Amino acid sequence: MTPEPRYGAGLWHFAQYVDRYATDGYGPPVTTLEAIDLAGQVGDLAVVDLNFPFNPPGLATAEVADALKRNNLGVVGITPEIYTREFCRGAFTNPDAAVRRRTFELVSEAVGVASELGADYVKLWPGQDGHDYPFQVDHAQIWSYAVTGLRSLARAFPETKFAIEYKPREPRVSMFFSSAAKTLLAIGDMDVPNVGILLDFGHSLYGGESPADAAQLAIDYGRLFGMDVNDNLRGWDDDLVAGTVHPIELFEFFYALRECGWDGVWQLDQFPFREDSVEAAREGISVMRTIHRALDALDVEALRAAQDRQDALAAGKIARRALLGAQAGG
Amino acid sequence: MTPEPRYGAGLWHFAQYVDRYATDGYGPPVTTLEAIDLAGQVGDLAVVDLNFPFNPPGLATAEVADALKRNNLGVVGITPEIYTREFCRGAFTNPDAAVRRRTFELVSEAVGVASELGADYVKLWPGQDGHDYPFQVDHAQIWSYAVTGLRSLARAFPETKFAIEYKPREPRVSMFFSSAAKTLLAIGDMDVPNVGILLDFGHSLYGGESPADAAQLAIDYGRLFGMDVNDNLRGWDDDLVAGTVHPIELFEFFYALRECGWDGVWQLDQFPFREDSVEAAREGISVMRTIHRALDALDVEALRAAQDRQDALAAGKIARRALLGAQAGG
Amino acid sequence: MTPEPRYGAGLWHFAQYVDRYATDGYGPPVTTLEAIDLAGQVGDLAVVDLNFPFNPPGLATAEVADALKRNNLGVVGITPEIYTREFCRGAFTNPDAAVRRRTFELVSEAVGVASELGADYVKLWPGQDGHDYPFQVDHAQIWSYAVTGLRSLARAFPETKFAIEYKPREPRVSMFFSSAAKTLLAIGDMDVPNVGILLDFGHSLYGGESPADAAQLAIDYGRLFGMDVNDNLRGWDDDLVAGTVHPIELFEFFYALRECGWDGVWQLDQFPFREDSVEAAREGISVMRTIHRALDALDVEALRAAQDRQDALAAGKIARRALLGAQAGG
């Protein structure tokens, strides 16, 4: 059997969630250290992605490192919070040059923390970049802001990998980095080697992409720096537990990764608003483990032959047999 | 010219917004009294809908009444907050009988406040009622919870009107009161005269309804207790300023209301996350005023004749002529 | 093990498909008799639903009966074609009284054929009823057309069951019978016992309903007269092979049917545009058979207990275990 991948999770999986209705939160506040301890309880996590600044803001990186160590957790990514109040009208595409500079500074700090904690990449989640209304922006201008802002970061920190997590919308009504293709196009315009994509399965799915196709594309352009999974109803980023709604496309996504020889972390980005966060992470990992087994069970040769004919019925049958049998074997 | 309608707004229009990304809010905290003063600045608002409990929670109703009075504002509705942490797994459909009782209590308190402030109705916004995952609920059971819960409230307060604001989703992935038709069906099952619908134009639009059709249906069943407007991109409840994206369907919606003789408040339910809330309200009212003028300009006889033939091109031309000319006249 | 259900299919599954691009069809023309022979080749079909008029139009019902007999097929429904050119501006809601009468006549003929062939119901697929543009119709008027038209049919043929197949849209941009709830509401207004619903899983799914919830509702109102299944990407009625995209919700749908004691035909409504139609039917039946086994394997008691707590993780785990194991056992 193929060795298991390393499993990871965004640390926010274990944090308090807030939205515009439950403004008092879907549970009590959780500090960074507490969230790390919760992540440690999952039992199968090897790495986490950490929001920065930490919570509370003053918390020393060394303390975080200690907490990680005692929980036997590594760090796959650092996610600077370029989407809070200060950045609510945009980080890279903010109309105010001072905020764009502030974005540069906060990401720069995150680069330092990433280096200190040995993260693979700094993740950029530009959820406030874009626009809300028709006529609100000059689209060429915000393209320029986004491309030059990222490029200058990439050049300032040539040893750091920056992974853009694209998404069609939310919190911005129309996000700038909205799809795999648009992000790759913008990265091409940046013309730097160290900016890539963090592909979120759910963002891709509800954006109308085939996540397997998006993964293939990002890999073929040499830009798949990371990925994470979850599920939704194809209309919004629900961040449900992975595999609970769309197990077949999730399987196809992981198949594309394996076929391309991609060997990064298999990561969770779930928001269990109303569930126990540790239990939800375990469920997500259990689903990923099923898929890992299914990949070993898959008759790849027969599948490739069916795909060569674009024979949907044959290919689907081969895939279902492997997926469903694998679970039973578990 | 037909006399202008009374314009209203949900008081949350002027509050602080929070979401799962900008957890520190899209602006500073705003108390109920401050929000009332902001509403007063708009200049054209006659009434507001107030969240309850007030902010801060201890605030006396008499103080609220004073603030309303000095701003020359009446109260159209009271909206008990049955969607905060306590109710995050459901209010009426919560699996825990204690929370269902707590829902009854909080709504009962709101009935008292509504009475004290002279509101037209208590609005029920059951955003946490429903489910998130396949297999999570027994659908017959939550139907029963919803119907019996509402019925017992309606019978306990026969003098009070309760207006259900339906919506397909958010915050719950799948809301129980999801459409006009399903809400009317459930109200029929309740078999009480004092439960009706608060029709939110945006909820209807992104739920795939024709808002005009939904309004007609609710009126024909004698259940349109209130309405509010905003706009979105048909994929989510963006709560944009009314008329900024879909002015034609907004016009058709108000046309249906006038044709049916409905004469309630024309209300705003906007969330100007990144805009000045007073200015956004003024814009929304300016759009509604344009539509009010357009209704006067509309060649209703010709429109009815075109509709009788279901002649889309003729009907559309008549409507566009009225809408666009009215604005120019403004 | 629970006895297997009877499997069925719409006969159009085996016909030629045409759309606005491949106007020469996705394959050669297929007559009704040829389609019956194809259905017979599937091997596991017990019944079919037949379009009427037959193809070619003059074909005698006795000949159809012979073809069915030699293929060992019964008839579950007759579907009068109230959606062709003649009815393209509506059948029941057509602005022209002559076309509304013609609808009555064609359906009446179908009643005769249904009786002759021993069908369970006449299926009404009012795909052209509704509207396309804002302002095109008077919504109260078309409600009245639809309700009175159906009511008069139901009263004219009190021994016949009429099953309305609702759908949000296509071919009409906005269909009148758009959801389970709206159809139930209209049926209530008809006030006749012999009009019900044909619930198409795919219509429900892409209409934003939970198909299990819709089935429960139709059954609780005593109106689930038939159902069929297929799959899609939740944005359109793709009519893909059942279970190829959303096996979990399909399982939940059949679970709801069994829990309610519903024992009708398990029917396919697939459009294999680019696949072999016999093979596609076999695949769909294979998936339904897997689900049938999974229902037997399901720990219903534990599931009910989890649903009673609305415990999404526990319920999902129980369901996945049954579904995936069942397939493996097949």
Place this chain on the structure above:
Amino acid sequence: MTPEPRYGAGLWHFAQYVDRYATDGYGPPVTTLEAIDLAGQVGDLAVVDLNFPFNPPGLATAEVADALKRNNLGVVGITPEIYTREFCRGAFTNPDAAVRRRTFELVSEAVGVASELGADYVKLWPGQDGHDYPFQVDHAQIWSYAVTGLRSLARAFPETKFAIEYKPREPRVSMFFSSAAKTLLAIGDMDVPNVGILLDFGHSLYGGESPADAAQLAIDYGRLFGMDVNDNLRGWDDDLVAGTVHPIELFEFFYALRECGWDGVWQLDQFPFREDSVEAAREGISVMRTIHRALDALDVEALRAAQDRQDALAAGKIARRALLGAQAGG
């Protein structure tokens, strides 16, 4: 006042429509010559885009040229029908090399006709290219088919411009050329100067793009070879009359074109299934003319300043004032 643009229409606007329900068509058959005469009746059309092969297939190009001349119509594009039965499993991405060659041949013939009739470009509408089911295709393989197929055409006919009309889906469940960004990425990979984009406003809108943004992007990459407009409900390619649902985004789209100095044909791609096709074209042109006037009325300087601040309320107000006033002036 700025001189009016040339108005155009796809000739299919005046043809017979067929779909999978009204298989006998939404009206009687229409030949190419009859369709040209209908286009001539509109009165304001300067150019058309012609499907090829003509209808009936044997029709001589000279006869078509005569018909165009007597109707005073030029030719903007030729659209080879690479989406009929023969190509239903794909044109450029078909698994069968013989069909891929046949695609090359048919497009080559269209190049000859385009040259003969003086068309600006050959339009490629690859509606059957892509996939329907998970696991059906090897995404890298079909990328390669699409890129090499288009590249070889472009190199074989270096004097001809090829305009790809992208769309998310329909008839294929998932089209290969699905968005502006993905099409630009693939064009970049082709590395030829004479392949570009035909931007359909409706495709962009229901694909979740901002059409103005997509236009800007295509122009900035030097690849906007053509465009056409229509409207829809953002969930499907309804091809409604332009401006009947989304006049504001249509206005923004034309604003982006003018700001970029793009001066091509303003073209209609409407499918008036249930309306008179000549009347529907006149309505669409009337809407475009209103927008043309509105562009002249627009306070561009103030708008640019508002966009520079990303001030949604101010920008929207400026745009609405121009759009609505322009109509009134008409």
